[in-house]
Amino acid sequence: MSKALRIQDLKATVEGEPILKGVNLEIRPGEICALMGPNGSGKSTLAYTLMGHPKYTVTGGEIYLGDRPLLAMDPSERSQAGLFLAFQYPHEIPGVTITNFLRTALKARGRDLDIFDFQDLMEAKMDLLEMDRAFAQRYLNDGFSGGEKKRAEILQMLMLEPSIAILDETDSGLDVDALRIVSQGVNSLRGPNFAALVITHYQRILDYITPDRVFIFMDGRIVQEGGPELAKYIEQEGYDAIRAEQAVEA
Numbered sequence: 461m462s463k464a465l466r467i468q469d470l471k472a473t474v475e476g477e478p479i480l481k482g483v484n485l486e487i488r489p490g491e492i493c494a495l496m497g498p499n500g501s502g503k504s505t506l507a508y509t510l511m512g513h514p515k516y517t518v519t520g521g522e523i524y525l526g527d528r529p530l531l532a533m534d535p536s537e538r539s540q541a542g543l544f545l546a547f548q549y550p551h552e553i554p555g556v557t558i559t560n561f562l563r564t565a566l567k568a569r570g571r572d573l574d575i576f577d578f579q580d581l582m583e584a585k586m587d588l589l590e591m592d593r594a595f596a597q598r599y600l601n602d603g604f605s606g607g608e609k610k611r612a613e614i615l616q617m618l619m620l621e622p623s624i625a626i627l628d629e630t631d632s633g634l635d636v637d638a639l640r641i642v643s644q645g646v647n648s649l650r651g652p653n654f655a656a657l658v659i660t661h662y663q664r665i666l667d668y669i670t671p672d673r674v675f676i677f678m679d680g681r682i683v684q685e686g687g688p689e690l691a692k693y694i695e696q697e698g699y700d701a702i703r704a705e706q707a708v709e710a
């Protein structure tokens with residue numbers, strides 16, 4: 461069976477600086493995996509490289525979305541092929557309401573719902589995320605608090621129903637109630653046609669979204685893989701414990 465996402469020996473630079481140094485990662489359909497790593501290890505670089513951000517230059521390796529090579533696609537093709545990225549720092553788009561943005565995005569994916577069906581769908585998803593419906597008429601992320609931006613990202617994910625979602629530190633800046641609600645949103649998509657990579661540097665969100673597998677990311681590559689207990693180990697021992705293990709192996 462083909463993988464939802466397959467990353468093979470991926471290398472990438474930012475402004476000439478090597479950041480990704482041979483990333484190998486496979487996610488199966490239906491899996492929710494966690495990618496944990498310290499600040500500056502290259503987690504967001506991996507997320508942006510997956511999405512095809514022009515600032516990040518791939519210098520080696522391959523990525524497959526299902527059976528399709530991803531690197532040849534531009535960002536909008538990647539999105540239409542089923543890849544979704546929730547940004548660590550969502551962009552503000554003044555002048556474009558959440559409603560218009562989502563309707564356009566769905567249309568681009570060949571789902572041209574009539575306005576009433578669209579409204580019903582969006583309101584159901586907003587209710588799930590305990591978002592005030594008035595938000596739908598606000599400009600995307602414009603003046604939103606950190607937590608509101610994260611909920612808006614998850615709303616987009618629920619509407620677009622991607623085959624694979626990359627959530628880059630969606631937990632950062634959330635209070636405990638927002639964290640629970642956002643996690644509920646992610647869990648609501650769990651199923652054979654959805655896979656996710658939850659990027660975080662804290663174990664906390666993994667109390668709400670139980671990962672099938674946990675990857676530890678350090679200095680531009682994955683250095684360890686395990687089950688949910690690995691995340692708990694990191695919480696107790698810190699990344700230094702992993703660094704020490706690496707040093708012994710080297």
Ligand code: ADP
Nearest residue numbers: 474475479498499500501502503504505506515
């Ligand atoms: P993480 O998300 O794990 O905290 P990042 O991927 O954001 O790490 O950063 C990894 C390294 O790449 C850091 O040293 C950071 O300064 C550098 N980097 C990432 N993005 C850029 C960028 N757009 N311009 C310059 N340096 C960058």
Ligand code: MG
Nearest residue numbers: 503504548629
């Ligand atoms: Mg980051």
